[in-house]
Amino acid sequence: MWTAKVRRSVVNALPPERMLPDRQPAYVASWIYVFGVTTMTAMMVVIGTGCILAIMGPQWWHTSSFGHFINSLHLWSVELFFFAMVIHLWGKFFMAAWRGNRALTWVTGVVTFLASIVTGLTGYVSQTNFDSQWISTQAKDGINATGGGAFFNVLNFGQMLMWHIVLMPLAVIALVALHVLMVRRRGVVPPFPAKGEQLPSMTGGTASAPAEPVPTTSEEVPA
Amino acid sequence: MDHLGAVIAVYAAISGLLGSVVNLDSPGHYLNWGFIHISVANLVVICLMVVTFILAIFLPFPGHRSSKGGKDD
Numbered sequence A: 001m002w003t004a005k006v007r008r009s010v011v012n013a014l015p016p017e018r019m020l021p022d023r024q025p026a027y028v029a030s031w032i033y034v035f036g037v038t039t040m041t042a043m044m045v046v047i048g049t050g051c052i053l054a055i056m057g058p059q060w061w062h063t064s065s066f067g068h069f070i071n072s073l074h075l076w077s078v079e080l081f082f083f084a085m086v087i088h089l090w091g092k093f094f095m096a097a098w099r100g101n102r103a104l105t106w107v108t109g110v111v112t113f114l115a116s117i118v119t120g121l122t123g124y125v126s127q128t129n130f131d132s133q134w135i136s137t138q139a140k141d142g143i144n145a146t147g148g149g150a151f152f153n154v155l156n157f158g159q160m161l162m163w164h165i166v167l168m169p170l171a172v173i174a175l176v177a178l179h180v181l182m183v184r185r186r187g188v189v190p191p192f193p194a195k196g197e198q199l200p201s202m203t204g205g206t207a208s209a210p211a212e213p214v215p216t217t218s219e220e221v222p223a
Numbered sequence B: 001m002d003h004l005g006a007v008i009a010v011y012a013a014i015s016g017l018l019g020s021v022v023n024l025d026s027p028g029h030y031l032n033w034g035f036i037h038i039s040v041a042n043l044v045v046i047c048l049m050v051v052t053f054i055l056a057i058f059l060p061f062p063g064h065r066s067s068k069g070g071k072d073d
Helices: A002-013 A031-056 A065-094 A103-124 A130-146 A157-186 B002-021 B040-058
Strands: B030-033 B036-039
Touching: A031 A065, A031 A157, A031 B040, A065 A103, A065 B040, A103 A130, A103 A157, B030 B040, B036 B040
Parallel strands: none
Antiparallel strands: B030 B036
8 A cells, every 4th residue: 555655665764763763873973963953943933923913914013013023033143044054055165065965955945045035035925015116127127138027027016925825935845855864864964074084885875975875873862 | 931031131231331421412523444334332332343354263062072982973
């Protein structure tokens, strides 16, 4: 039966102890590894404040000081989201995090980055103020030059808002979920080996980066 | 949690200080270099990101200690 096949392949790819680990390799104890989770935390604040703004409508923040505060939280959490995501990207690039069969992890990250930019742009033109009108009249020139303006019309407020609150969040959330599942499946990429040293190679991996998670030390993840 | 509260307080203090030093209620200043047209604020943010990245690489991570015998598995 197809449900049993799906269940078996999912459990094989992501057994519970790999899905929700309680240990991590010793090399993960470095500040460069906090930016992925910082990005996700900022994303949760973006989504939470975005939901409140959706409940009250896109003009609420002009007439309510609480609405203005939520709108500001939404903006600044997006700033933090991009701040952390780009530093995460730099870290992963310079440690060549696609090693050891982790190409899909890297690619989902890049596509998430691009999708986030589109999400930000559609939000930027949905502010219902003169600033967003200016942004959309400038953006239309660039987008029309690509030919995309035929169906992606930044002057169409309804289209931009619906892309921003429906289509792009679904895309970003799906991509982030896939990205995190890939990290769980393959484990965090080990650092480059020291000169002359080789990590034990495992099936599907390379000498410098095993495809399977590296055995952890006795260091437990703090509760 | 205490550590987190202290970090938040420090960031809030720095933001307040910057707000008093920099006039936030005026048109932005822009720099031009060829096709690059960037606000000073944006450039400051990018510089902060580079500094944060360098600090993340070199700052020691708290609580990291070798396992028994001083050897990793």
